[in-house]
Amino acid sequence: MSKPIAPPQMPDEPFWQPSTERIADSNLTRFAQLAHTRYGAPESNGDPLASWAHLWRWSIDDRAQFWDALREFTGVISEDSGGERLKEGDQMPGARWFTGMRLNFAENLLARRDDHPAIIAASELGQQPALSYQQLYQQVTRFSAGLAAAGVGVGDIVAGYLPNITGTIVAMLATTARGATWTSCSPDFGIQGVLDRFGQVRPKILIATDGYHYAGKTINCLPAIQGVVEALDCIQHVVIIPSLQQAPPIATIKHSMLLADFERDGQLEFVRQPFDAPLFVMYSSGTTGAPKCIVHSIGGTLLQHLKEHQLHVDLKPIDRIFYFTTCGWMMWNWLASALATGATLVLYDGSPLHPGPEVLWALAERADISVFGTSPKYLSSLAKSGYQPRLKHQLPALRLMLSTGSPLAAEQFDYVRDAIKPDIPLASISGGTDIISCFCLGNPWLPVYRGEIQAPGLGMAVDVWDEQGQSVSNTRGELVCTRAFPSMPIGFWNDPEHKKYRAAYFERFIGVWHHGDYAVLTSRGGFVILGRSDAVLNPGGVRIGTAEIYRQVERLDDVLEALAIGQAWLGDERVVLFVRLRPGVTLDTALIKRIKDTIRANTTPRHVPAKIIAVPDIPRTLSGKIVELAVRHVVHGRRVDNTDALANPEALEYFRDLTELTTE
Numbered sequence: 001m002s003k004p005i006a007p008p009q010m011p012d013e014p015f016w017q018p019s020t021e022r023i024a025d026s027n028l029t030r031f032a033q034l035a036h037t038r039y040g041a042p043e044s045n046g047d048p049l050a051s052w053a054h055l056w057r058w059s060i061d062d063r064a065q066f067w068d069a070l071r072e073f074t075g076v077i078s079e080d081s082g083g084e085r086l087k088e089g090d091q092m093p094g095a096r097w098f099t100g101m102r103l104n105f106a107e108n109l110l111a112r113r114d115d116h117p118a119i120i121a122a123s124e125l126g127q128q129p130a131l132s133y134q135q136l137y138q139q140v141t142r143f144s145a146g147l148a149a150a151g152v153g154v155g156d157i158v159a160g161y162l163p164n165i166t167g168t169i170v171a172m173l174a175t176t177a178r179g180a181t182w183t184s185c186s187p188d189f190g191i192q193g194v195l196d197r198f199g200q201v202r203p204k205i206l207i208a209t210d211g212y213h214y215a216g217k218t219i220n221c222l223p224a225i226q227g228v229v230e231a232l233d234c235i236q237h238v239v240i241i242p243s244l245q246q247a248p249p250i251a252t253i254k255h256s257m258l259l260a261d262f263e264r265d266g267q268l269e270f271v272r273q274p275f276d277a278p279l280f281v282m283y284s285s286g287t288t289g290a291p292k293c294i295v296h297s298i299g300g301t302l303l304q305h306l307k308e309h310q311l312h313v314d315l316k317p318i319d320r321i322f323y324f325t326t327c328g329w330m331m332w333n334w335l336a337s338a339l340a341t342g343a344t345l346v347l348y349d350g351s352p353l354h355p356g357p358e359v360l361w362a363l364a365e366r367a368d369i370s371v372f373g374t375s376p377k378y379l380s381s382l383a384k385s386g387y388q389p390r391l392k393h394q395l396p397a398l399r400l401m402l403s404t405g406s407p408l409a410a411e412q413f414d415y416v417r418d419a420i421k422p423d424i425p426l427a428s429i430s431g432g433t434d435i436i437s438c439f440c441l442g443n444p445w446l447p448v449y450r451g452e453i454q455a456p457g458l459g460m461a462v463d464v465w466d467e468q469g470q471s472v473s474n475t476r477g478e479l480v481c482t483r484a485f486p487s488m489p490i491g492f493w494n495d496p497e498h499k500k501y502r503a504a505y506f507e508r509f510i511g512v513w514h515h516g517d518y519a520v521l522t523s524r525g526g527f528v529i530l531g532r533s534d535a536v537l538n539p540g541g542v543r544i545g546t547a548e549i550y551r552q553v554e555r556l557d558d559v560l561e562a563l564a565i566g567q568a569w570l571g572d573e574r575v576v577l578f579v580r581l582r583p584g585v586t587l588d589t590a591l592i593k594r595i596k597d598t599i600r601a602n603t604t605p606r607h608v609p610a611k612i613i614a615v616p617d618i619p620r621t622l623s624g625k626i627v628e629l630a631v632r633h634v635v636h637g638r639r640v641d642n643t644d645a646l647a648n649p650e651a652l653e654y655f656r657d658l659t660e661l662t663t664e
Helices: 020-024 027-039 048-061 063-074 105-109 133-149 166-177 191-201 222-231 298-312 330-341 359-367 376-385 410-420 499-505 546-553 589-602 628-635 649-655
Strands: 078-080 101-103 117-123 157-161 181-185 205-209 211-214 217-220 237-241 256-258 278-283 293-297 320-323 344-349 371-374 400-403 426-428 430-432 437-441 462-465 476-481 513-521 527-532 559-569 572-581 611-614
Touching: 027 048, 027 063, 027 298, 048 063, 063 298, 101 105, 101 298, 105 166, 105 298, 105 330, 117 133, 117 166, 117 359, 133 166, 157 166, 157 191, 157 222, 166 181, 166 205, 166 237, 166 330, 166 344, 181 191, 191 222, 191 293, 205 222, 222 237, 278 298, 278 330, 293 298, 298 330, 298 437, 320 330, 320 359, 330 344, 344 359, 359 371, 376 410, 376 559, 400 410, 410 426, 462 513, 476 527, 499 513, 527 546, 527 628, 546 559, 546 572, 546 589, 559 628, 572 589, 589 611, 628 649
Parallel strands: 117 344, 157 181, 157 205, 181 278, 205 237, 237 256, 320 344, 320 371, 371 400, 400 426, 572 611
Antiparallel strands: 078 101, 211 217, 278 293, 430 437, 462 476, 476 513, 513 527, 559 572
């Protein structure tokens, strides 16, 4: 049984406090007024903290009313033949939402059709002219007509093997307009990584590009495309979007044609389907087994993203929203949905640090980005490079920063304030591919505290439970969601009886979503994420989240990155910490002592690693997440089969047969 230890100390003073004017002007305030007058939500009483608590509780206790109010507030385009807004099952995951509704995802994202910029796209080669909403509609129309001519419709899968470019957005919208299902991988996936994913869902159409640029290099994608097509006999058409050259040599790729030859003239038809019809197939990381193919619904994805964008990010049509992402990460899908608000997407394809740390901030300045999304890893890299964007760039439009991908350390809040822009909220958000959205995220009514996520999402019954299934606060536990929500997956692909789906989320606590994150619910109602609970450390029976160690170690300038595992040792488990050091730095006795002292002083003696070992690199997924379980497998002599899911699979070899791991 785990022994409880003190939770991390949380600051008393807010990092950022919203003004009265900002609260009054927020979408959340307007929504609360609508929800009160038309749907019976509690009235705001002028106290943002109390008003939020009452609104969130209502959104949980009367979820049917809440999600219906959101549908009205956000102007969802749909038709409704009656039915129930929420039909509960005996237990999760049996709920069904809006059983009489029919809608189309692309129709909602393309509701705006004027000259307002829809997409601003940039790459390492420069920035392209903005694409208006009217121009986007026209491009989607031509692409969708090509899909219609190819016989694509409801029940078909269209796969994108594409970088983060305008053409990817167009292909996704054209696919979903026809009622087909979209799935995607970024082109940095190797052939086997693509086959591990697309091979399970068997797409009818493959959309790809001839190549892309990254870190100053030109990458030719045609050989990988050919390898994928040769292995998948389900593919009937391959559409190549030219990027490296206008007429790439595609003759050897079966069923292939250039985009210009695929597109057609025609009228754009939006095929409306039931709320819970499939929209996207997403994939788990697949680093220790075959990737799970997670199927998400049209209505659940749309409503959840509208809620998060408009109520939690306070996104408005005048905003320009950017997230550094690839098409193999759910944040790409999340970003694309901002079109439903009428905002402008800012896309970037390339390295965020090439030719230097200024690249994304130059884009933010040129494109007047107002919402800037990134990751803790990127902020840490910027901080350790010494780069201060505020000294180099004018960022008057920037009003909000978002961060996800891993827990955000308290010191990174300070870096944003001191080096990027003072008096700006930094919203740490946490959720995942599993729900294509967030459990916990920002809130325009509430203060921001360093190292803490502000609040649970509206309509999300998020809690932290101990091992006995009891709710706990100010102590570590498992992140759970106790009631159904619309963006729960429809299920997994090729899992007709939902056995794999239930095993993934509902067996740890029967009938309750168990997310697999280790977390603390603070007395303020915020959350601190402590890392994946399947990678939790357990020395002497004390459960420790790996993020608790990382947030201390990575404060040290000499340490660029860290990874911790539990190693089976003498009938127990000991903590082993691997560190990637700044060039020229040696892991000597003095640095080892400094690392251990820093951990001990800011956590507990149990957190102090028994071993600290320097490695030249740390393996991570293509979306930038470090892979603790894969390293643990290697250290214990177990195979890691799906290395194509890694951005740097060769890094795993650094952890094999280390002599330091065989001694006290």
